[in-house]
Amino acid sequence: MSQDEPPIIDLQSDDYFMGEAIREALKAYRRGEVPVGAVLVHEGRIIGRAFNQVETLKDATAHAEMLVLTQAQEAIGDWRLEDCTLYVTKEPCPMCAGAIVHCRPSRVVYGISDPKGGAAGGWINLLQTETLNHQCEITRGVREEESLSIIQQFFREARAKAKERARERKAREAADEPEDVDLWSE
Ligand SMILES: [Zn+2]
Numbered sequence: 001m002s003q004d005e006p007p008i009i010d011l012q013s014d015d016y017f018m019g020e021a022i023r024e025a026l027k028a029y030r031r032g033e034v035p036v037g038a039v040l041v042h043e044g045r046i047i048g049r050a051f052n053q054v055e056t057l058k059d060a061t062a063h064a065e066m067l068v069l070t071q072a073q074e075a076i077g078d079w080r081l082e083d084c085t086l087y088v089t090k091e092p093c094p095m096c097a098g099a100i101v102h103c104r105p106s107r108v109v110y111g112i113s114d115p116k117g118g119a120a121g122g123w124i125n126l127l128q129t130e131t132l133n134h135q136c137e138i139t140r141g142v143r144e145e146e147s148l149s150i151i152q153q154f155f156r157e158a159r160a161k162a163k164e165r166a167r168e169r170k171a172r173e174a175a176d177e178p179e180d181v182d183l184w185s186e
Contacts, residue, residue, distance in 0.1 A: 012044050014087070014109050018143045021087040021111075024051040024064065025150055031056060035150045038064035038088040040072040040081070040105070047084075048072035064088060065096035069103050081105040089147035091118035091140075097126035100136065107137040111147035 010016055017039055024037025028051035040048035048071035053062040065088055073079050084105040090112045092100060097119035100108060114122045120138055121128070127136040 014139060014142045017041055017046070017085070017087045018089070018109065018111060020046060020049065021064075021089050022143060022146055022150070024049050025089045025147060028052045028064070029150055029154055035154050036064045036088065036090045038068040038086060040068045040084055040086050042072070042076065042081070042084045047075040061095065063093065063096050065092050066099055069099055073103065079103060085109060087142075089143075090114060090151070091120050091122045092127075093117055094119040094124065094126060101126060101129075101132050101134050104134045105136060107139065109139040109142050111142055111144040112151065113140060113144075 020039045021037045024039065025035040026037070028037060029035035031051075031053075033052045033055050036052045038048075038050055039046050048068040050064050050067035050071060052064045053067065054060055056062075065086065068086065068088075069081070072081055072084065076084075079102075081103045082105070085107040086100060086105050087109045088096075089110070091110050091114040092108070093114075094117070108120060108127055110120060117123055119126045121140070126132070127138055129135070
């Protein structure tokens, strides 16, 4: 193989589709949203792609999974997402896992596990609860490190910005004080 040949990309693989979900997560990152992305795949084709938009839409339910499920239902023209696979960069929360079970995709693939709030086995497992009317196959940990590093970077920057704002506020308050004293002394 010559060096000019592009690397072979398997366009049907979990790695490939998770890469598309990561691209969505990066869009969220650039907009100052918690960077989580999702794509929905039917018969090897992406029929929905979305990223977390809670801040933009001022809607606590605007998680990537919720948005991608709605898109996919519109694309298919049915609420049943049978034979579909949902790819998401982070384990779904209980709200999203509940919505996923209602839409019945056959499989869910995710990157980062969430032991505190994950509802695909991290904390609880709503996707494989026998008393509910649908169970999904689950594949965990796909391209986990990439998704994790994007989220960690996001929160590192958010903490730094919050610190900077607090420092500026303090500096402003300190600068204002002498003026106040002058006003009172006049
Ligand atoms: Zn969620």
